[in-house]
Amino acid sequence: MAQFFRRHLAKILLAAGLLLLLLIALRPTPLLVDSETVDIGPVVRTIEEEGKTRVAARFLLSAPLAAEARRITHAPGDPVAAGETVAVLDALAAPALDAREIAAARARVEGAAAALEATERERQALAAGAKLAAEELKRSRQLADSGLIAASELDAATAEAERSAALERSAAHRVRVARYELEAARTVLAYAGERDAAAGRVEIKSPVEGVVLRRYFESARVVTPGEPIIEIADPASLEIEADLLSADAVRLEPGMRVLLERWGADDPLEGRVRLIEPGGFTRVSALGVEEQRVLVIVDLISPREQWQRLGDAYRVNARFILWEAAEIIRVPAGALFRHRPPGGEQANREAPPAWAVFVLVNGRARLRPVQIGERGGRYAQVLAGLDPGETVIIHPPRDLEEGDRVRRRGGG
Template sequence: MTVQRRRAVLWGALVLLLGIGLAYAFWPRPVAVDFVLAGEGPLVVTIGEEGETRVRDVFVLSAPVTGYMRRIEHDVGDLLEAGLTEVAQIEPIDPTFLDVRSATQAEAAVEAAQAARSLAVAEVEMAAAELDFAEAELERARRLIASDTISERALDDAERVFRTKRAALSTAEAGLRMRDWELERARAELVSPATAQRSYDACDCVVMTSPVSGQILRIHQESEGVVTSGQALIDIGNPRDLEIVVDLLSEDAVKVEAGQRVIIEDWGGPEDLQGRVRRIEPTGFTKVSALGIEEQRVNVIIDITDPPETWARLGHGYRVEVRIVLWESDSVLKVPLTALFRNGGDWAVFVEDGGRARRQAVTVGRRTDLEAQVLDGLEDGVRVVLYPSDRVVEGVGLTARDDTD
């Protein structure tokens, strides 16, 4: 074999090996994917949101008068009996301190009241002297009338003067008593808080009792101090009469109806609780989300239908997670939501057909966050690509991901 022939054979072998390598490198290979079987099963469509428990009827005990409340000796959770359990005592408020000008004015008022009393005493003494003189004149007139020394008119004048002077003495005595009370009132203006505290013999208190039977849920003011009329002191309720309030977005609240089943999760117990929607409040409110977005929210009230023994550890103001059931079925054909993709304006999935991908249009019904109901386009037991990537196209070979691991 000549040298040229040997070179040709060598270069031909190299080209052949290069062609085989390139063919192997660019030969289409099956795409490794995860498969799932379309199958029948239960489907529950819900709206989930965080809620809060609260006592159905909370009674707020407030101060009936303005005064100084003594310390509340009860603790949160204590049992109260309607009309019998004493909750708080309110006594009169101590007088305020007087500034220099007010104190000077009060002292001057006392001096004026004392002077007015002295004048009233003098008026009483003068009226008493006038009455004594009138009484003596009346006795003299009665003796003279017996001897016909004076006329009947003179006797009538003496009696009139006596009665007038007697009334004048009563008037002067009443004026003296009035001046005495005015002096007491003026002296009261000078009473200091320390003097007032020493003068208290017993508590002239307003005693407050519980209006209903229940437990103390919250104490607004436990320590003694000044309270105003109408100020809230304690909240009373029955922790075994709970309801759940959850604020839904208004667009979700319109889907909720009274009587719908509710699943209560993450409340701390070993099993989920059951409930029912009792009321959707007709008025919404604005709430700012954690991202600073204003949202329109609506309160939905839920009753717990499980026996109280199963949720005895729940209390007022506890956090729970609720899922309101909008629709549910025990048996529907369904696939995971991640298997669906948009093909134009329709929904579609990739199914395995002879080891290759085939695009299949489907009609989707109810959906949850994880699964979707298939109304048409699939049959039970068909293998569906779970996470179709951009490598999965019509006709490409498919292999289960576990087979390549």
């Protein structure tokens, strides 16, 4: 027997080698897959929508009467001071007003005077509210220093004090506007013989300190009553408006955090939802589908130095933070898929399939049911089934099954 093996050793080795090569050739080729590691990090659930900036404190100055406007020298972007003359109107050669027009002009003067008084009372009420909010903020800071209240309560008191102060400033601006409107109404009476009509000149003054947002004409021309002349705005009152689907808008609440991205710089700006408007509107999408949209207003929280180059009607991308957590076990959303285990009772068959992933273990794909919590755009929260450090397959192929040999793309 030994002599037989020695005589045919070469043939036996050749046959064994051929058999080994045949087994290797018939062995299934491992599937190439992409993979990532389960880790601990932040998970954020958001709603993303395009928005644009708008100046909240804007004032459109129009002609109080028919006149000839002189050339407008202020250009868009020019700073103006409160009370600065931005347009000059010269009287037209017009016939005298009749008794009915004189009576109407006097009524407008009285109405403007009443509006000024009402606006001043509103300013006083808002000033009282701002003072109360400032005192409340002072007390909250003292309590926060003593550790008696949470930081979120201090943030809420700070936001309320800033909001009350902003409302007071806005009311003060409206008082100035009402005062100028009263002066404009009295000017109309000057043409009715109440004052010396030989003066024949009306100066349109800026009610607030700000910049020229736009001018509606430049060269001298005749203007009609109510025709817009120039628009002035306070650039510090910039806010964001975004129209969302009504189904998304109902998930938002005032005070929610917003990240403003793709506005021209790499770092996102911070914002907070101030108002979800109660009335919606219909808009036709690019695909021709009618959508019910809701306008959402966002206040900028980031320091003005970061966004001072933003202007009115600039495009931004708003990400509304519905839920976020900083340090939790997370899995890439691309690794998740729905899976129903075979067999089981009929009730279980009627239940929705559970979440599962393929875990990479020693070069093989192992099916693993998992329990998922909140889901963000990139990651999902893991409640059970996975541990940090395990490797999962991203976007597993449809033909991948339990126990299949796999190889990570790139040779890993």
